[in-house]
Amino acid sequence: MLTAVKTAGQGDVGGGGSAAGTTADAAFSxxxxxxxxxxxxxxxxxxxxxxxxxxxxxxxxxxxxxxxxxxxxxxxxxxxxxxxxxxxVRIIDAAALPETRDEFEAALQLFAEDLLTVLLSDTSLALNRLSVGSVRGEAPGVGAVLLERGKRRIEERARRLLEAGKTGGHIVFADAADTYRTLYGLIIGDLHINALLGDAGAVSSLSTGDRARAAVARFLTLYAPAQAGSNSRT
Amino acid sequence: MLTAVKTAGQGDVGGGGSAAGTTADAAFSxxxxxxxxxxxxxxxxxxxxxxxxxxxxxxxxxxxxxxxxxxxxxxxxxxxxxxxxxxxVRIIDAAALPETRDEFEAALQLFAEDLLTVLLSDTSLALNRLSVGSVRGEAPGVGAVLLERGKRRIEERARRLLEAGKTGGHIVFADAADTYRTLYGLIIGDLHINALLGDAGAVSSLSTGDRARAAVARFLTLYAPAQAGSNSRT
DNA sequence: GCCGTACCGTACCGTTCGGTACGGCTGTTT
DNA sequence: AAACAGCCGTACCGAACGGTACGGTACGGC
Structure with missing residues (x-):
């Protein structure tokens, strides 16, 4: 899972020195x-x-x-x-890809919840606002591309998940990118942009669990293998 | 329709003095x-x-x-x-609400295209970036609420459209707000946030007409009246 | 001819912020 | 103990920006 990070309430500086979770973060001391x-x-x-x-x-x-x-x-x-x-924000990546239909559905559910949790978290919103604000004309912008790394990683996880569902025969699709876009849209809707704009009421409306459940159900309806779910195009 | 405004290529200042479209814009000279x-x-x-x-x-x-x-x-x-x-950005509001199934579908299609066109236009993106960047903590932010006026107006139009489809018997839903969210998600997906982040490739991928068609088809599949489309919840 | 209005262009002020430099403190090495 | 490295705190600089003030000009009314 994506494991949103709670920035540790005791943000006191210079205090105990117990540096949150840390361990070598890679490039920084x-x-x-x-x-x-x-x-x-x-x-x-x-x-x-x-x-x-x-x-x-x-x-x-x-x-x-x-x-x-x-x-x-x-x-x-x-x-x-x-x-x-x-x-x-590390991706546990559910090392075991889902096999049975129930596993697949559960994995989708988990992905949807994680996506909602991360995208609507304070830190993610702040970072997104920063990146969005730093887009000037054609330049890659300060954090834009870097933030893309985070987005791309989530996309990657979803892509693998969708492929697993396809080979498992639980869903049918042609264009993986478009299918992911649909899944994303069903999960997020206009919640993200509303949250970015500071619409406080947007987030509270429904529990992430319920929202995720509804989105997954709709997604599975659309991409069900047996009957022609919708359009074959794209 | 929403009629995105082309900012007039001849943006020369102090020149001809022909002030674009103008006419009294309401509050400004x-x-x-x-x-x-x-x-x-x-x-x-x-x-x-x-x-x-x-x-x-x-x-x-x-x-x-x-x-x-x-x-x-x-x-x-x-x-x-x-x-x-x-x-x-005025809403023509298709004074005549759709009655037949074909009219309803066409109206949805038009709405989807308009939404895509407006949201991905340069001016809309710039304004959204501005508003997003001006959200600080709890304050309403500079342009956030004002921009909301635009968003709310689009929502209003969609709401009326959905209600018309419901009374016409073309779709079935319980929660109008959630239904609109789903429609929005199917149309936009992650295009808006990608565009806001400066991902140039995001916009070009597919023609707005095709995207709109796909979204409408999926939406109608989900909310078809006869068979239990998906979940009844929310 | 005279005044009021509306506006342009420019100069100016106070503040803030990014970035740099310096002095002093502490812990480590040899 | 002496030298050194890393870091803190503070002061400082130059540039940019929001906001204000002043002089000059075109125009319409009387």
Whole structure:
């Protein structure tokens, strides 16, 4: 599963020093991950503009000089935040691909719930807002491509899942990309964009479990193998 | 229909003076609409940061003083841009609600195409990026609520359309809001968020006509009246 | 001819922010 | 103990931006 990360309520800085979950995050030292955590918190709370180098240095009890030494410049910092968070959202990837129909349905259900949980989490929303805001004309934008890594990974998981369902004979489709798009649409609808726009009411309406269940049911109806579910096109 | 606005290729400023379509836009004078047009152009081309008061004054051949006199402050300017654009995207609202099954299907198709066209247009994307970026914590955000006006209006049109289909006996549903969400999801999928993130390839993949057709077919399959389409819940 | 209005262009101010530099503290190495 | 490396805290710089003020100009009413 995707395991959304709760940013640890005790975000006190400089305190106990127990650096959350950590362990080598790959490219960053423990101290650096600590700072990135605080940066993410600032971003979630105050948005793009709240994350100034001075504010981060103050909140994380580090010097601006260190920030620039570690991350180069502000864009580098933003990129680091994104990759850091991406590394924390790991895909368990249900090593065992589903075989039976029930397993497949359960896997779909789990995927749908994970997708809803992650996409509507505070951190994901903040990161998406940041990335969306940094798209200028044609340039890849600061975090856009990096955030894509997270999106692509989820897509990859879904793709494998769909293929498993196809070979298992539980669903039928021709174009995997289009099929994924449909699944995504059924699960998310306009929830994501509404949440991004700050519509608080959008999220609360229904439990993620119920929403996921409804989406999976509809998806299975559309792509049922026996009767011609819908259109064969695309 | 929704009639996406082409921002007029000849965006030259101070030139001919033929102020695009205009006519009293409601709250703004001709000159002000002219300036708002230029502002929108700047926003589309360069994103949030490109729209500085100085840049706008230079590009629109007006003085900063006038900008502040007209719009109060920068936020007022942004709000004015949003309302200005919202007033240009008018809903023809197909005065005649569909009666026959064919009419209903055609109306759905038209709605789907309009939605795709509008949501993926340059201006809509720029405005959405702006609004998304201006969401801070709990505050309504600068353009968020205002942009909501546009979203809500589209929702309203869809709602009426769905009700017409229900009374006509072409579809069956219990929760109108959830049904609309499903329709939206089938039409848009992850296209909108991908486009917002700057994924150029997202838009081109399929013609809007084909996408709309596929979405409508799936939607009608799910909500067909005769056989129990899917789940009755929610 | 004179005034009021509306506007443009430019100069200006205060603040903020990204980025750099320096001094001092602490722990480690040799 | 001396040298060193890493880091914090603070001060500083230059640039950009939001917002304001001032002088100049075109135009319509009286």
């Amino acid at each position: 423990a101290r650096q991950n600590e700072v990135l955590e605080v940066a993410l918190k600032l971003l979630v709370e105050g948005g793009d503009k709240a994350l100034t180098t001075a504010a981060l240095a103050r909140a994380a009890n580090c010097s601006k000089e260190s920030l620039y030494k570690w991350f180069g410049d502000r864009d580098g910092l933003l990129a680091a935040i994104v990759t850091h968070q991406a590394s924390r | 001709a000159r002000q609409n002219e300036v708002l047009e230029v502002a929108l152009k700047l926003l589309v081309e360069g994103g949030d940061k490109a729209l500085t008061t100085a840049a706008l004054a230079r590009a629109a051949n007006c003085s900063k003083e006038s900008l502040y006199k007209w719009f109060g402050d920068r936020d007022g300017l942004l709000a004015a841009i949003v309302t200005h654009q919202a007033s240009r």
